[in-house]
Amino acid sequence: MMKFKIPQLSLSIFSILLWGVMGIIAIAPFTPPALALDYNKEILIEADFSGRDLTDSSFTKANLRQSNFSNSNLTGVSFFAANLESANLEGTNLTNSTLDSARLIKTNLTNAILEGAFAANAKFDGAIIDGADFTDVLLRPDEQKKLCKVAKGTNPTTGRDTRDTLYCP
Numbered sequence: 319m320m321k322f323k324i325p326q327l328s329l330s331i332f333s334i335l336l337w338g339v340m341g342i343i344a345i346a347p348f349t350p351p352a353l354a355l356d357y358n359k360e361i362l363i364e365a366d367f368s369g370r371d372l373t374d375s376s377f378t379k380a381n382l383r384q385s386n387f388s389n390s391n392l393t394g395v396s397f398f399a400a401n402l403e404s405a406n407l408e409g410t411n412l413t414n415s416t417l418d419s420a421r422l423i424k425t426n427l428t429n430a431i432l433e434g435a436f437a438a439n440a441k442f443d444g445a446i447i448d449g450a451d452f453t454d455v456l457l458r459p460d461e462q463k464k465l466c467k468v469a470k471g472t473n474p475t476t477g478r479d480t481r482d483t484l485y486c487p
Contacts, residue, residue, distance in 0.1 A: 368406075429474055437461075451476045452483040 354374040362377075365385040372387075376396040383401050389409040399419040408428040417437040422445050429449040436456050442465055449471035457465070466486035472479050 429471075431473060431475060433476070447480060449473050450480050450483075451478045452480065453478060455483075457484075 354376070355372060356376050357380050358376050358378040359380060361381045362385055363381055363383050365382065367390055368386045368388045369390060371391045372395055373391055374394040377400045378396050378398045379400060381401045382405055383403045384405060385402070386406045387410050388406045391411050392415055393411055393413045394415060395412070396416040397420045398416050401421045402425050403421050404424045406426045407430050408426050410430045412430055412432045412435050414434045415432070417435055417440045419439045420437070422440055422442050424444040426446045427450045428446055431451045432455050433451055433453040434455070438456050438458060440457070440461065442461055447465060447469055451473040452465070453476070462484055466481065466484055469480045469484050469486055
């Protein structure tokens with residue numbers, strides 16, 4: 319019978335590699351949380367933020383005219399007094415975001431989720447809100463009335479009717 323001797327150095331290297339692989343496998347399923355970004359007072363005209371996770375980021379008083387946020391996670395984002403005129407917010411998640419004093423004129427909010435957003439003093443003139451979910455959104459009565467005139471559709475994610483979430487008559 320023949321015996322093989324594995325040098326101690328090779329065994330140590332193999333052990334270190336094995337522990338490294340096991341460590342990578344153990345942490346691989348955990349995705350690090352998105353880092354909140356600060357774009358306050360920035361001029362970001364026609365910027366492309368599509369498909370991004372911008373959770374808890376801040377765009378306070380930013381000029382975001384004609385910017386693209388389509389299919390982005392904007393949960394908890396502050397757009398306080400931001401200019402979002404003609405921006406694309408289609409399919410975005412704006413849950414618990416701050417839209418107070420924001421300018422959402424001609425903004426595309428098709429299938430957006432605005433649940434729990436604070437939108438007092440926000441301007442929605444000419445906004446496209448087909449399928450948008452306004453559940454528990456704080457709006458001025460005159461803006462709510464304006465939105466009810468154009469509200470239609472059902473949000474594909476929440477299954478809620480836009481008119482129902484706006485409490486339209």
